Every structure is written in C-alpha cells, then in structure tokens.
Amino acid sequence: MTCLLDCADVTALRLRFQNREHADLALSPGVHAIGYDKQGALAEVPVDDAVAQFCVDRRGVWLQVRDGAPGLHVNGRPVRRMAMLRVGDAIFIDGMELLLLGGDPLPAPADYGFSGGTDTRMLLRGVGGPHHGRSFTLETARLVGRAGESDIRVNDPNFAERHARLEAHADGVILRDMGSVEGSLVNGRPVRHALLQPGDQVVFGSQHRFVVEAPMQRTVAPDATAPVVRPREPEVEPTRAPVTVKSSARRIPWLLLAAILLSAALSLLLLYGAR
Numbered sequence: 001m002t003c004l005l006d007c008a009d010v011t012a013l014r015l016r017f018q019n020r021e022h023a024d025l026a027l028s029p030g031v032h033a034i035g036y037d038k039q040g041a042l043a044e045v046p047v048d049d050a051v052a053q054f055c056v057d058r059r060g061v062w063l064q065v066r067d068g069a070p071g072l073h074v075n076g077r078p079v080r081r082m083a084m085l086r087v088g089d090a091i092f093i094d095g096m097e098l099l100l101l102g103g104d105p106l107p108a109p110a111d112y113g114f115s116g117g118t119d120t121r122m123l124l125r126g127v128g129g130p131h132h133g134r135s136f137t138l139e140t141a142r143l144v145g146r147a148g149e150s151d152i153r154v155n156d157p158n159f160a161e162r163h164a165r166l167e168a169h170a171d172g173v174i175l176r177d178m179g180s181v182e183g184s185l186v187n188g189r190p191v192r193h194a195l196l197q198p199g200d201q202v203v204f205g206s207q208h209r210f211v212v213e214a215p216m217q218r219t220v221a222p223d224a225t226a227p228v229v230r231p232r233e234p235e236v237e238p239t240r241a242p243v244t245v246k247s248s249a250r251r252i253p254w255l256l257l258a259a260i261l262l263s264a265a266l267s268l269l270l271l272y273g274a275r
Helices: 254-274
Strands: 014-017 030-036 042-044 052-057 060-065 072-074 082-084 090-093 096-101 123-128 135-137 142-145 164-169 172-177 184-186 189-191 193-196 201-204 208-213
Touching: 123 201, 172 184, 184 193
Parallel strands: none
Antiparallel strands: 014 096, 030 042, 030 052, 052 060, 060 082, 072 090, 090 096, 123 135, 123 208, 142 164, 164 172, 172 193, 184 189, 184 201, 201 208
16 A cells, blocks of 8 residues: 655654554654554554654655554555555554644635636545545535535435535635534644645545645646657668670671581581482
C-alpha cells in the first residue's frame, strides 16, 4: 500500500497516541521509532526496540515496518514494508491507533466565493471506507449524509441525514456542517466548518475518508508546433552495367567465315569429282 503526503510543510506534524497514555509526539525531521514501553503501551523507543519507524524529510512522512511485525494497518489496509503517509491517516499497530496530525485547518470564509477564480475541477477522492476509489467532482455543491438525496451517501443509521455540505470556492473547498453530532475530521483535527486545500484529508464518521485533489496544470507555448517529419527517401541501389562476354566467334567476320566454308566445299567437290 502506498499513500501520498500532499502537504509540503512537515513542521507542524504530530503523532497522537489515541490511548492518551503519552503526549503527542512532534515529528521533527529525522527518524522516530515506535514500539512498546515497559507498561506495554505504544511509545517512542530506541531504534532497536522499534516495531515501526516514522521517517520525516522534506518530501513527507515515510512509515517503515520492521520485518515480522504483525497487525500493522494504515486506514484499515495492511502495510508490509513501507508506506508514504498523508496527514489525517490512522495507523493501527496490533489494534492500537496512532493518528498523524497536521496543522489546524483554515477557517471557512463567510462568503461563498463563486465569482471569479473558482476552480470547479477540484474533486474528492475516496481513500478509505465504502467510497474508496470513487471520485466526486465539485462542479456543484455536494451533500454528505444518510438522506436519499445526498450526493455522498453514508448508509449508516447512526449517521446524520444531512451531515455536511461541500462546495467549491475561489480559495479551495468550503466544508460546512449541517448540524451533525460529531462533526468531521480535517487532517486529523475535529472541525465543524473549514476551508479545505488540495491535499487535505477529510473524514466523515469513523471510516469515510476523502482527499481533496486539484488537476495538474500543463502549460504549452501557443506558438509551439510539432516538428515536421519528412518521409525518408527510399535508398536505390545503383544500377550496374551488365557484363557482356564476347565469344571467339564474334571476333571473325561472318563473310570471311562463309568464304572459308565455301572454299572448302569446292575443294572437296573437285577432289572427289576428278575420280
């Protein structure tokens, strides 16, 4: 399994132990080893005692799993050796949960910001739960909930009929709570309303995970033209003059040969006629 960290700023990353037996671990650049302490709880330990390592560099956070370590999952999916993490990911080690936290989400603006500059090509891509692998575009506002008219429907009796609303904005995607009980998670942080940016992970309920994505921009010079490829002329082998072999008979003129034959015939006639 490979997960992408779409956030370039890794200075605000923290690892939260959901059992709260230890304080959040600030993930500064370098290697952070996680294993079991003397009380059997997950904690930062020496590298030799690690079950997993979180390696932080300018590209993001890499999860490395020790050989033979059982029961390690990211967002419910097994990881055998290595995974690149995204803020908001839930890491389960032998059933115990760690949460990778990012910075506080941006507050939702009061205006809707649809005039000018709105990139409606942004979308939500499911990365966990029943909607894993599905994408929802944001040309129009999307309703998340249990109700039948919901664009992103969560078929769970404990889920709100109208949980939240997502709509494109000039500065990102606005998430507005519609009166749910538990709210939502953005990059691991509980929120009601927020302005989402490309790369942010939002979780509805406990397992419905989505990532905000924006299209890649490709710029091509308007006057750039494709090079003209001229067809290659077929190679023609030079014609060789035929080799003529002159027979020895062609060296003797035909008239001379005829005269010799006639003379021989007359000589034979005279010789045998005299007898």
